[in-house]
Amino acid sequence: MRQIVLDTETTGLEWKQGNRVVEIGCVELLERRRSGGKFHRYLKPDCAFEARAQEVTGLTLEFLADKPRFDEVVEEFLAYIDGAELIIHNAAFDLGFLDNELSRLGERFGRILDRVTVVDTLQLARERFPGQRNSLDALCKRLGVDNAHRQLHGALLDAEILADVYIALTSGQEEIGFGGIEDAGAGTATVVSFAPVTAQRPRIAAAQAEQEAHLRRLAHLRRKAGRALWDVLEPAAESEALEA
Known part of the structure; x- marks a missing residue:
């Protein structure tokens, strides 16, 4: 291309x-x-x-x-x-x-x-x-x-x-193998091939200070709105110590 x-x-x-x-x-x-x-x-x-x-x-x-x-x-x-x-x-x-x-x-x-x-x-x-x-x-x-x-x-x-x-x-x-699309002509299906991803993707963990800042932010949202959407994924108990 x-x-x-x-x-x-x-x-x-x-x-x-x-x-x-x-x-x-x-x-x-x-x-x-x-x-x-x-x-x-x-x-x-x-x-x-x-x-x-x-x-x-x-x-x-x-x-x-x-x-x-x-x-x-x-x-x-x-x-x-x-x-x-x-x-x-x-x-x-x-x-x-x-x-x-x-x-x-x-x-x-x-x-x-x-x-x-x-x-x-x-x-x-x-x-x-x-x-x-x-x-x-x-x-x-x-x-x-x-x-x-x-x-x-x-x-x-x-x-x-x-x-x-x-x-x-x-x-x-x-x-994604869009560069490998093959068109065999009219009336035939387009074939899309997906290339395998061989490279190791980095895994990045949040630092302790970042986790604490995250919990403080959730606590602030709960005080303001009564709840935080993140509660669906993370129990509210984890941030109780920071709400005081």
Whole structure:
């Protein structure tokens, strides 16, 4: 399976207000591993930056003055992503900007989704960590991905970080043999094979202090609500000593 982790930088937050793409960064994954393949281009936007966008990217119109315009790299870019599964954080943002760039060149290039499928890691993160912050920086901290070198937003750097975040976010899926699905043709059943898990899974026991904190919390809930749902699994007597 070929996946492309993609990120863009832009002159502002809304393409409908005339903002443009100024950087595209892509990192290739083959079978969920980095292949070393990359696509990276800075682009001349022919419009001004919004102040906040320039601040977070560190890019300037002077730096971009000699860079190609989008129409000069579009065919190379589309050939690179064609047929892949794109991994994007907050996909609606990047796809909106890229589709806008394509539409400015006429109808012949269509839309990004005409060529690829997309996985939105922001949506994946919201499903796994509901109610929590799921920015790229927050996910790096939560999943143990090193992003200490991310001082400014950059499309290629963020794509490289997102590749690690995506792999960590979806780790464990390779233990189920979806990669081994066989389709013998029309009218036949799809066979799903489950690969055996041979690695020893770690067993982590709560420390004494953690157990005591847990019991204190249950005691607090019982005082407030009269009961704790945990009582179904754990006898109330264990925490009586801490309720005094």
